Structures are given as C-alpha cells and as structure tokens.
Amino acid sequence: MHSPILKVQNLHTWFETPTGTARAVDGVNFELYQGETLAIVGESGSGKSITALSLMQLVPEPAGYIEKGSIFYKNRDLLDLTWEEMRALRGKDIAMIFQEPMTSLNPVLTVEKQIVEAMQVHGTATGAEARKRAVDMLNKVGIRSPQQVVRQFPHELSGGMRQRVMIAIALSNNPQILLADEPTTALDVTVQAQILDLLASLQKELGMSMLLITHDLGIVARVAQRCCVMYAGQIVEEAPTSELLKNPQHPYTRGLLASLPSRARRGQELYTLEGVVPPPTRWPKGCRFALRCPNRMDICKNVLPGETALSPQRRVSCHLYNSDSAEAAVPLENPS
Amino acid sequence: MIGYIIRRVLYAVPILIGVCLFTFVLFYLTTSPQDLARRNLSAKNPTPQQIKDWEHTHGYDQPKWKQFVRTTEGLFLFRFGKSDGVGGQRIITRIKQSWLPSFEIASLSFIASLLVNLTAALVIAYFRGTYFDSAATTLCVIMMSITYLLYIIVGQYTLGRLMRITPVGGYLPGWQSLHFIMLPVVVAVVAGFASDTRLYRTFILDEINQDYVRTARAKGISESRVLFIHVLKNAAVPVITNTVSAIPGLFLGSVLLENFFNIPGLGNYLVDAINNQDFAVVRANVFIGALVTIIGFIMTDVGYALADPRVRLE
Amino acid sequence: MYVLKSLLTISNALPVLVAATFIFALTRMKKQPLWAEAFRRIGRNKLAIVSLVVIAIYALIALTDSFAWQDNKDKPPVSLLMRVFAAAHVQRERTYSAPFAHYTTGEPHPHKLKGWHLLGTDGAGFDVLMQTLRGCHTAMIIGGFTSFLITPLALLFGMSAGYYGKLPDDIIQYIFTVVASVPSILLQIALLLVLGPGVINICIALGLTGWVGLCRLVRGETLKHRDREYVRAAKALGASNTRILTRHILPNLLPVVIISITLGFSGLVLSETILSYLGIGVPAGTGSWGNMIDGARLELARDPVIWWNLTSASMALFILVLALNFFGDALRDAIDPRLRSN
Ligand SMILES: Nc1ncnc2c1ncn2[C@@H]1O[C@H](COP(=O)(O)OP(=O)(O)O)[C@@H](O)[C@H]1O
Numbered sequence A: 001m002h003s004p005i006l007k008v009q010n011l012h013t014w015f016e017t018p019t020g021t022a023r024a025v026d027g028v029n030f031e032l033y034q035g036e037t038l039a040i041v042g043e044s045g046s047g048k049s050i051t052a053l054s055l056m057q058l059v060p061e062p063a064g065y066i067e068k069g070s071i072f073y074k075n076r077d078l079l080d081l082t083w084e085e086m087r088a089l090r091g092k093d094i095a096m097i098f099q100e101p102m103t104s105l106n107p108v109l110t111v112e113k114q115i116v117e118a119m120q121v122h123g124t125a126t127g128a129e130a131r132k133r134a135v136d137m138l139n140k141v142g143i144r145s146p147q148q149v150v151r152q153f154p155h156e157l158s159g160g161m162r163q164r165v166m167i168a169i170a171l172s173n174n175p176q177i178l179l180a181d182e183p184t185t186a187l188d189v190t191v192q193a194q195i196l197d198l199l200a201s202l203q204k205e206l207g208m209s210m211l212l213i214t215h216d217l218g219i220v221a222r223v224a225q226r227c228c229v230m231y232a233g234q235i236v237e238e239a240p241t242s243e244l245l246k247n248p249q250h251p252y253t254r255g256l257l258a259s260l261p262s263r264a265r266r267g268q269e270l271y272t273l274e275g276v277v278p279p280p281t282r283w284p285k286g287c288r289f290a291l292r293c294p295n296r297m298d299i300c301k302n303v304l305p306g307e308t309a310l311s312p313q314r315r316v317s318c319h320l321y322n323s324d325s326a327e328a329a330v331p332l333e334n335p336s
Numbered sequence B: 001m002i003g004y005i006i007r008r009v010l011y012a013v014p015i016l017i018g019v020c021l022f023t024f025v026l027f028y029l030t031t032s033p034q035d036l037a038r039r040n041l042s043a044k045n046p047t048p049q050q051i052k053d054w055e056h057t058h059g060y061d062q063p064k065w066k067q068f069v070r071t072t073e074g075l076f077l078f079r080f081g082k083s084d085g086v087g088g089q090r091i092i093t094r095i096k097q098s099w100l101p102s103f104e105i106a107s108l109s110f111i112a113s114l115l116v117n118l119t120a121a122l123v124i125a126y127f128r129g130t131y132f133d134s135a136a137t138t139l140c141v142i143m144m145s146i147t148y149l150l151y152i153i154v155g156q157y158t159l160g161r162l163m164r165i166t167p168v169g170g171y172l173p174g175w176q177s178l179h180f181i182m183l184p185v186v187v188a189v190v191a192g193f194a195s196d197t198r199l200y201r202t203f204i205l206d207e208i209n210q211d212y213v214r215t216a217r218a219k220g221i222s223e224s225r226v227l228f229i230h231v232l233k234n235a236a237v238p239v240i241t242n243t244v245s246a247i248p249g250l251f252l253g254s255v256l257l258e259n260f261f262n263i264p265g266l267g268n269y270l271v272d273a274i275n276n277q278d279f280a281v282v283r284a285n286v287f288i289g290a291l292v293t294i295i296g297f298i299m300t301d302v303g304y305a306l307a308d309p310r311v312r313l314e
Numbered sequence C: 001m002y003v004l005k006s007l008l009t010i011s012n013a014l015p016v017l018v019a020a021t022f023i024f025a026l027t028r029m030k031k032q033p034l035w036a037e038a039f040r041r042i043g044r045n046k047l048a049i050v051s052l053v054v055i056a057i058y059a060l061i062a063l064t065d066s067f068a069w070q071d072n073k074d075k076p077p078v079s080l081l082m083r084v085f086a087a088a089h090v091q092r093e094r095t096y097s098a099p100f101a102h103y104t105t106g107e108p109h110p111h112k113l114k115g116w117h118l119l120g121t122d123g124a125g126f127d128v129l130m131q132t133l134r135g136c137h138t139a140m141i142i143g144g145f146t147s148f149l150i151t152p153l154a155l156l157f158g159m160s161a162g163y164y165g166k167l168p169d170d171i172i173q174y175i176f177t178v179v180a181s182v183p184s185i186l187l188q189i190a191l192l193l194v195l196g197p198g199v200i201n202i203c204i205a206l207g208l209t210g211w212v213g214l215c216r217l218v219r220g221e222t223l224k225h226r227d228r229e230y231v232r233a234a235k236a237l238g239a240s241n242t243r244i245l246t247r248h249i250l251p252n253l254l255p256v257v258i259i260s261i262t263l264g265f266s267g268l269v270l271s272e273t274i275l276s277y278l279g280i281g282v283p284a285g286t287g288s289w290g291n292m293i294d295g296a297r298l299e300l301a302r303d304p305v306i307w308w309n310l311t312s313a314s315m316a317l318f319i320l321v322l323a324l325n326f327f328g329d330a331l332r333d334a335i336d337p338r339l340r341s342n
C-alpha cells in the first residue's frame, strides 16, 4: 500500500443536547489509502454519519462541534484550515454523497444547475463547457437519456436516478476522496446492487479513494478492501475485509456477522445481538459493548479497552486480546 | 397553466356576483332609497314627488331584482354610473382621479416591505441560534404588539411634526406626490415589519435544516450563496403564499393611511361614501376591491407554481 | 335588599359563567395526556407564566368592571371598579390635568384640582387611570366574545366542508371566498353601519369577517384527518358521521384551533383601536383604549402636549397584547413542537 491520503486521529465530535453532552464520535482513528475503498460498518446510531460529516466539517450546528482530534489530508490538518480554505476543499478534493436521495437534491433547481454549480464554484468548468461536462457525467453514472434528464427537476426522477445524479455531482470535480454515507440504504434491492457496482467501477476508473459507510456487511463484502467496525462512537475492529469476514475477532463483529441471514445455517435460529446501543450522552465507564457482550469479563465493566494490534493490518479494541488482561480471558467461542 | 388561469378567471365571475349580492343585501338592510333621496336632495323638505324623481333618475324605483341585475351588469362592464351623493358626479371620473395615490402607496409599501422583511429575515436566519437571533425575534413580538394606529400617530408626530422631514399630510399630483406618500409608506413598512419578518425567518429556518442544504455545503458552496440561492428559492414558496394574505391587508392599510394623512385615494373615497351612505360609490369600490383581491389570489397561485416545480396547477 | 336583587342580572352572570366554563374545560383537559404534557411544558416556561399572570390580572380587572349593581331603583348600576375609585375619592375634574399635577392644563386660568390623579385626567376631567382600567373590560369582551362567535361557526362550516366534500364543500368554499374577497375592513364598516355602534356589535362584525381564516384552517385539518386509519376504522365499525366528527375528528382539531384562537385574540384586541379611529368603535362612555389613542391625535397637536392619555392607553394595550402574543407562542410550542417558531 502507498501512504495514507487521509489520516484521522483521535477524532471527537460531540453534541450539546438538553440531556447532556452526546459524545457521538469519541476517539476515532483510521487511515484511508490512495485508491482503496474503506468501509465503516456499525449499527445505526454508532456515529458513522457524524464521522463522515466531521471530515467535511459539516457537523450540524450549533449543537454539534469537533471537540478534538486531527484529520490529515495531504500532510495538512484539515481542522487547522480556515473556513474558506475548507470550503475550497469540499466538493473538489473531498466529495460526499448521502443516504436520502429523495431529499438531498434541491427541489427547485434543475439537475443541470445543480451539477454545473458544483463545477462553477471551484472554477473547474464554466458556461457551455460545464453544461457539456454535466451531460457527460450523467452518461458516466449510467443515465441513459442525459440530455433530457439535465432539464428535469429532482421530483421527476426515481430514487435510483436521483442517487446517480448525486454521484454525478460528487464526482464532477474528480475528487481525491469520496465519502459515501449509506448511499444505497434508501433504495430498492435491485437498484442497490447497480449503484454499488457503479460506485466500485467509477472508483477504479478515477483512481479515487472511497470511504463507504454502511450498516450492511453484505455491501462491505462486495466493494470494500478494508473495513472498520464502529460501535458507540469508536472503532472496535479494523481488518482487511476478507479476513474480517472469515475470522472476526471482536465479539461485536462476530455478533454482527452471525446475525447476517446469508450466514445462518439452514434450520438454525438467526442470531440476534441482545440489547441496544446505550445513549451517547451516557456511555458506560468500561467497554461500551460490555452489557451486550457474550464474553464479558469483570474488567470489561470498569476499564475501556485500548487498541491491540494483531497484525500490521489488523487491530481490535477488546480486553480478550489485551495481554494484560489475557489471563482472565475465557476460551474463544464463535457464536455462529 | 393557461387553462388553469382561464378556469380561475371564470370562477371569479360567480365570486364577484356573490360580492355584489352581499353588498346589495347589506345596503337594503342599512338604509332605504327614500332615506338616500332625502339626504341627497338639496331641498330641506323634499316633496314626495321630488323623492320619486330622484329614485327614478338613480334607478331605485325598479323592482329589486332588476336593480341588482342592472347594477351588477354595469359593474362587470366598468360602467359605474353616477354617485348617489349631492351633485351626482360620475363615479368613473372620481376613480380615475383617485386610483393613482392608492396605487402608489399600496405598491410601494408592498414592494418595500417585501424587500426589507425578506432581507431582515435572511440576516436573522444567518445568525440563527445566537443572542442576536433571540433579541431580534423578541423585538418582532414586541413590535407586533403595537397597534397600527400608534405607528401612524407616532410616525406623523416624529417625522412630520418634530423632525419635519415629510409633510404631515395631504397630497399633490405628479412628482411631488412622492414627497407626500413617503410618510405613509414608511409607516406601512414599519408597522408591517415585525409579523412578516418573523414569519419569513421561520420559513427560512425550516429550509436551512433540509438535507439539500447539506448537499449544497458539501459541494463547497459559500454560506451566503447557500442562503441566498438555495434556501431563498425554496423559502420563496411559502413567502409567496403569505403575500396573498397581504393583499386584502393592503386595503386596510390604505383606508387608514389615506384617511389619516388626508390623501385623496380610493380608500378615502370609500370611507366617505360609507359615511354618506352613497350606495353607488360603495358598490363600485367594493367591486374593485374584490376584483383586485381575486387577481391577487390568482397571481399568487401562478407565482407559487412558477417558484415550485413540484406544484402543478390543475 | 334592592342591592342584592340588582346583582342578579344577565350581565353579572355572564362573566361568572364564562369563568366557570373555562375552569371546567381546563380541569377536563388536564386529564388528557396531550394537554397534561402541554401544561407541564408551559409550567417550565417562565415567560409563559409571567404572561399568564399578566393576562389573569387584566381579566380580574375586567371582572371587577363587569360586576355592577344599583344602590336604589333610580340610580344606574355602578360597577365594582367604579365603586373602588369612588371610595378612594377620585373625583371628576374640569378638564385635562397632567399626572400628579395640582392644577388643570390647557385652560387660560388653571383651576386647582379637587383630587390627586396618578395618570392625570382627560379632556372631560375623568381620571385616566380609571379610564385605562375600564378599557380592560372592553378589550376582554372584544377578544373573548368574538372568539366565542367565530369558533362554532368555523368548526361547523370547516368540518362539514372538509368531511363531506363535494357539494357542501363547494358551497362553503364559495361563501368564504366571497367573504375573503371583500377587504375585511370594508365589511366591518358596513356591518357596523347596519348594526349600529356597541361592543357586542363590534364583536359580531369582527366575527363575521374573522371566521374565514379559522374555517379554512379547520377544513384543511379535517381533510387531513378524514383519510387517517382511525377514521376509516371507526367507519368500518359503523359509527355515524356525526359521531366520527364529534368524537374522533374534533378532539384532534382542538390543538390547532386553540392555538389559532389564542394567537388571534391579540389581533382582535388590536382591531378595536382601528375601528375606533374610523369612528365606528365603542360608544363614548364605555372604557376604550381605541378611543383614548384616537383622541390623542388632536391632543399631540396641543400646546402643551397631552401625552398621558395616549401613553396610558397604549401601554395598557401593548402590555396585554404582548402577554397574549408571548403566551400564544408558548402554547403553540408546548402543544405542537413541530410548529415551533424556532
Ligand atoms: N443534530 C444532532 N443533535 C444531537 N445529537 C445528534 C445529532 N446528530 C446526531 N446526533 C447523535 O449522534 C449519534 C450518532 O449519529 P449518526 O452518526 O447519525 O449515526 P449513524 O451511525 O446511524 O450514522 C446519534 O445517536 C445521536 O445521538
């Protein structure tokens, strides 16, 4: 692998809410390499979207703010940039697509205006050239009659088409990094597969890096080379996708995998993770998964586990693998 | 769209007939032609014959339904006839004289209000969640709690009497009219500022939290462009709807303002006519008022459809 | 004895009845979860509580002015409020006098005042404080009674139009479009000419022009609820239309209607001043802030400027309307967080 294009260190993004400070993202570390697809998986509410929005510095204001951490892109910490410098990066170097294609496009502007605008603000193309590029982009994202679609308004398009338009907008400036926040969750299953394949092929073609956020391990298997598992605002396990699927280490990852229908053996009851994610205003003192963990030990309740590197490419945050607490470890058993 | 407008215009006809009927019934509940005649004949104690003649020349001797049909027909053809008052001036002459001051005040205060309020709302929305925002919204509620009458009185007293920037009242035609309508327009804009600004602020804030705004920001668009292009275009939809309610409201404004500042506009003409029970003039003015209001309604719907591509006029 | 008998009049019974109904409705509402929650939210809102206290004080003053009785057969009934002022030896003067002044104003040879007047006296020599307090009564009646007239009218028409659709809807929509097409100030002037002056007639005029907005709102809300599952379920169970309307749809409309009436109340109180200006307001002799403010037009042109009349009436009006507006906003936020103003 080459050097990382994006390096996130100790990222904390918090919200001031009436019930207290919600630590939605609470110490996230990961690296994104040139030309790869990295997936972040986790249940809803685990802080995936807020992580992505933090990278763009678009955390919902005024409640949300980046408490601390650093985001290195091209050897610069994005958190040190001025608002204006960050704005120049958004949509040009780092682009983002969202989960809700139905509401993420401006309802009163034509598709053309919305694509052209993205190029105009960064000066990558203007006027007739930009309009031509818009049509090309629509072609590229697999829209069959781009000449017609550019003149249409979002409400005249289907969900899949709108997501393609979103992708066209995001890719119109050839970004280095694409943040895709559950790009297929709101779509029909057949459309999901098309969009995923489209994203994968465009990523290869343009040579960009992609951070794919999803709660669906099936999607991870399909497109991502590496995978981070997120739970309660932190990354609990990181591994190459194939290894993660074959040999999950963190009890939470195992639970997630075991609850995949495609993985269950015939006739066997589908495994479900007990309980729910605790509220982000009151994370437990120890391991945040402890209450739901089948391998819970005494130490888990009181001490937050640190990261353990299992191999150069693998890490996990769990007391089972921590050499200091390893003696107390119960034998590993795979719940599936 | 054209079809829709035609249908709406056609539907305006029964509405206007309803308005005429309403005025007609109200008139016969208030007063009688004999009273009118006695009031408007120059003789102190008119003879029954004089009254009969008066009724005849003004058409009040016909059966009621015939009167109604005749006058309504006249209104639709803009043949307003003669005033019931002393002298029996032709109504259309008076309307031609007085529409301009009314129009000047109404249109100027309408446009100025829209611009001022929308800008203020955008500025307040830009500072959403700050102390400036809460101070501004509280100020709006405070301003909304002051009666229109006080705005007029204080406006005239400060601008007209104390500072002598504007005349305290009156009107002269031509370019000088601007000098005279300045005060009424300022009063109208200030008096209407709070409620509309507060409303527009909510419209804008509703839009600011939408997903498409996040998309726009993710494209790298500057905050001012997000606000003035993306948000404003969407907020225009409810703003346009809200201007409907402003159109009949303009009328209240002009009646009060013209009366107070002694401006010879339609509103003044109308109030005089009501006080003199000059039915012919009231009829004509109410008809024109309703017509303007209905045109406003239709224009609003069309504007709504133009602003929001999702709306299709059926 | 005669005093007691003269207390038993309709005008004395009415406020008691209104207050009783209001309290009864509040206790009933408190039992329902939606309202109980709304009351709790309002309880936490300091501004709302202060506003409510202010409104209550105005209502109490209005009540003292509405209880009147006769001392003997030949004398006109005198209200409790007036008796309080009489007991405090606040007397009528010759003409204007400034607050705390000892001499009248505006006369070539100022006269010594008989009494002491906190807010001065008006042109007819009446104590301005008393006149201002008497305005509460008029304001409360205009706001309250008009709302009382508007609500059933708007509910009846709006719900029938929304629920039955078709012909009833067409007819009702036609009626309210006709009314809405005539600028309301015109209609009010015309109606008041027909009906003659008087507080109740003002309420009727304001009500006949004011029901349209609420009716449109109710119609829209009814349309929304008509197609909801619970209405369909009730229909499937064989409930009659009347029952569905009164038992199922009406309770769901109440929050919107109550918010709208509370927010509209202040507008009604304000329109009294405009009608007074146009000379079709409350008859002289009844307390009216509108008349007091209107009178100030000429008073401001006098030398020395008579400002206390205008100031007292404007402040009294302003504080009531401000409290109503703050309370209305708080109520809206408490009942329906989706409609929040911010
Ligand atoms: N606007 C907000 N205000 C307060 N808390 C928020 C806000 N947005 C997100 N959060 C908190 O952040 C947590 C993580 O949200 P998110 O990143 O959207 O989860 P997901 O993993 O499903 O994308 C949520 O559980 C919520 O508590």
Ligand SMILES: [Mg+2]
Binding pocket: A048, A049, A050, A182
């Ligand atoms: Mg999410």
